[in-house]
Amino acid sequence: MLRTLRILPRLALMYLRSQMEYRGAFWIDRIAQIITYASSFAVIWILADRFGTIAGWNWSELALLFSFHLLGYSLGACMSFTQMRQLEEAVRLGTLDTLLTKPVSPWAYMVFSGLNPGYTGHALLGIGMMGWALSIVAVPWSIGWVAYFAGALISAAMVTGATLTMIGATALIWTRSNHLYSLFFGFWELSRYPINIFPTAIQATMLSLVPLGFMAAVPVAVLLGKPVPILGDWAGPAALLAGPFFVALAMRQWRYALNRYQGAGG
C-alpha cells in the first residue's frame, strides 16, 4: 500500500512528461475546451437574461451552480474519464494484462498514469466563475457553510469519479463500454441545471441510478437554501454522503468485474 502511494506521483509525472512531447496538441486542446465551456456559459446567461430566472434561480445563482459543476467534474474526471475511456482499448488490445502482472493496484496505476492535466482549463474557468458568482450571490458566510461547501465539492468529485469508473469497469466483463459514456454525458448535460426543472422520473433517476444530481444541483441548492425535490431535508447530508457511498460501490464493482475479466483474444 505504502509502495503504491509512493509510486503514484512518479506515474503522474511520467504521464505529464509524455503529454509534453506533443506540445501543440496539448495547448490547442486546452484552448478548445475553454471555448466550449465559455459558449455553454453564454447559453445559460442568455436564457437567464432573457427570462430573468430559471425555476427560481437567477443568473448569479446559476453561475455558481455551473461553476460548482465544472469544478467538481474536473476534479473527478481528471482521475477517471480519460483513463476509464481507455480501458476498453486496454482490454481489447490486451494491455490491461500487463498491468495485472505488476505488484500494484491496476486501478491506481491506470488513474495516476493518466492523471489528466488537461482539466486545468476546466478548473481555472470554474474557479474564476465561482469567485465572481460568490461575490454577488447572497451567501450566509460561516465556517460551517464553507466546510459544507468544501465537503460537497469533494463529494461531487467522488460521484463523478465513481460513476465514470463504474462505466469503465463494465469493459472488463463486456469488452465494450464506451457507448455508455454517451448516456453519462446525456445526464451530465442535465445535471448543470436546477434539478426542479425536470419531471419527477428524471429527478429520481438523477438521484439514484445515474447519481449526477449530486454533482451540483443538490449541493448548490442546499448551500443557497433552495428546496430539493424528493430528498427534502435529507438533501444536505445526502450530498455529503453520496461521494463516499458511490466510491464504495464503484470499488466493489471494480473488484467484481476484475474477477470476471476474460481478456480478449490470446
Add this chain to the structure above:
Amino acid sequence: MAQIIEARAVSKRFRQHRRFPGFFGALKTLVTAEYTEVEAVTDVSFAIAAGEAVGYLGPNGAGKSTMIKMMTGILVPSAGDVTVLGRVPHRERQANAREIGVVFGQRSQLWWDLPVRDSFELHREIYGIARPRFDENLKSLSRLLDLEPFLERAVRQLSLGQRMRAEIVMALLHDPKILFLDEPTIGLDVVAKDAVRKFLSRVNRERGTTIILTTHDLQDIEEICPRLIMVDHSRLIFDGETAKLRTALGSARRLMLEFAADPGPLELKSARLTSDDGLRKHYLLDRDDVSLVHVLDELGDTTTLKDIALEEPNIEEVIRTFYQRRNAELPLR
C-alpha cells in the same frame, strides 16, 4: 528439485454470446441472450521445478496464453488449481507478481513516448528494488543484450528487436524467480531472435531463473527449453523432454541409400520405400528399434553402396506430421 509451479486438473471456460450466421442471424443475435461455453484449457496438469526451462507449445487457440494468464494471476481458472511458488496467483496477485517477470511479445510494458531508462526507473520503484542491486542488474543485463546505446532513446524510436530486448531486461531487473514469456520472438528478424534465444538460455543457466515460454517458433524451444509441454484443442498432449517428442508422437526417421549402380527396386522389411530415383532410394524408418545395423544386415551385399544418410526429423517436422495425422482424424495418442 522443488516444484514451484503446479497445475492440477486446470480448466478454463470462456462464456461467449452465441452468434447466428447471416444477416437475419445477426438480427437474431441482437435480440437473444444465448451463450456458449468455449473450453480454452481442459483438465491440464503439470509441475515445473525451480530452474527448469519449459516450452509451452500449441497451435493458435490451443490455450497457451490462457494458461500463462492463469499462472500470472490475470485469469481465474474455471476448475482445478494453479499454484505458483506456493500461492494461488489470482488470489495473491500482487505477491505473485513481485516474484515473477512477464514478457508479452505483442504488448509493450514500456512508456512509448519516454526514454527506456524512465520505464526502468518506474519498474525499480514499483518492485522496490534497492538502488545498488538495480544499477548492477541494469548494467549486466544491458551489456548482455547490447541495450546500453538505446537507454536514453524514446521507446517509439526503437526497432522491434531493440524494444523486445528492453522488455526482457525490464522483466528481469527485480530478479524474478520465474520468467514467463508469451511469444517473445514474434516478428523479430533472425539476428534479433538469435540474440534473445542466447540471452534467455544464459539467464536460465547462470541465474537459475525458471523460464516458461510460449511460442510458435520451434527453434525457440529447441534452443532454450529442454522440456516441452504441448497442448492441442485445449488439452495437454505431450509433457516431456523436447528430444523425446519424436518418439512420443511417432514421427519416422528418414534414410537415404545411394548406390554406384542401380540395384533395381529394393524393398526392405526394416524401412519403408518412399521414393526411388534409381541410384538414390529414400526410406522412412517407422520403428524406433530399427537401427542402421538392421538395415545393412538386411541389405546383405553392400559392395555397390556408395553413401548412406540417416536423418532425425526436426521438431517442426514432428509436429507438422502430428497435426496432419490429427487432421486426418487418426488416433492422437
